Amino acid sequence: MTLINKNRKRDLPTFANINLLGTCNANCYFCLGKDIEQELYGLDHLNDHFMKWENFITFLNFCKANNIKQLYMTGQTADGLQYKYLDELVHFLQNNLQFLVGVRTNGILALEKMEVIQSMRAEIGYSIHSLDPETNYKMMGSHIMPDWDTIIPLSGPNVRVSIVLTQYNISEFFDIVKYLSKFENVRYIQLRRISTDTRMELLKDDIIAYEEFYKEFTIAYPSDATFYLAQQHTLYGKQLNFWRTVETSINSYNYFTDGTMSDMYFIVEGYLKYRKQPGKK
Numbered sequence: 001m002t003l004i005n006k007n008r009k010r011d012l013p014t015f016a017n018i019n020l021l022g023t024c025n026a027n028c029y030f031c032l033g034k035d036i037e038q039e040l041y042g043l044d045h046l047n048d049h050f051m052k053w054e055n056f057i058t059f060l061n062f063c064k065a066n067n068i069k070q071l072y073m074t075g076q077t078a079d080g081l082q083y084k085y086l087d088e089l090v091h092f093l094q095n096n097l098q099f100l101v102g103v104r105t106n107g108i109l110a111l112e113k114m115e116v117i118q119s120m121r122a123e124i125g126y127s128i129h130s131l132d133p134e135t136n137y138k139m140m141g142s143h144i145m146p147d148w149d150t151i152i153p154l155s156g157p158n159v160r161v162s163i164v165l166t167q168y169n170i171s172e173f174f175d176i177v178k179y180l181s182k183f184e185n186v187r188y189i190q191l192r193r194i195s196t197d198t199r200m201e202l203l204k205d206d207i208i209a210y211e212e213f214y215k216e217f218t219i220a221y222p223s224d225a226t227f228y229l230a231q232q233h234t235l236y237g238k239q240l241n242f243w244r245t246v247e248t249s250i251n252s253y254n255y256f257t258d259g260t261m262s263d264m265y266f267i268v269e270g271y272l273k274y275r276k277q278p279g280k281k
Ligand code: SF4
Pocket: 024, 025, 026, 027, 028, 030, 031, 032, 033, 075, 076, 077, 078, 079, 106, 140
């Protein structure tokens, strides 16, 4: 049985990601960076000024030329909020180059970095996988539970929450959605299925658990629309997108802070195809 079907017919890219490389303050077992752990090993740009990132300006020019307006600070081995020069970077991208910047983050540093989060003009994406410290630790390898009750209301009008649904937190699904439904600024909730190119054996039980859950869920709560091929549902007044990442049609460009530039949405494939070889322009 094929568990993951990659959709290669993608729409035109509408945004770009800046993939920060370093050592993350969490350790999610499903992290996509673990698919290429060896290739990314030792790369750390958390404290490097962005003007020193190879090909960064070339990538920004490429984005401009291709009509990309939204840039997201994210990471494959690090969290976007860990970046030392984040405020300067966001200011530079938004005020000097007129991009709209957003972030994808686990929220661990959100209160500390709230000022820069509030300055961002694109979507703020928080990953909230559990409200239970033990389950959270199983999923994220971190004992830190961000104070979402404080963080979310402070984060502006354009918040999205992603929940990676796995065998560990599926039983908590309704509780998490209900909890999030009280925040007016959470515009929608993305239910992500684990994605992997190289660790299927290890992660297949989670993928199966997601699909089994969805089968039951959709009988009780039928889909009301689609978003880039992801099924949309409504629960507790919130829009839910069941997001099988590589099976959607959304598209993006990707920059990695080691200088790798990719025109592919598929993170792992794109990185391996275009990986910046040391010393090569
Ligand atoms: S927070 Fe993101 S980058 Fe960090 S380990 Fe988890 S999935 Fe990977």
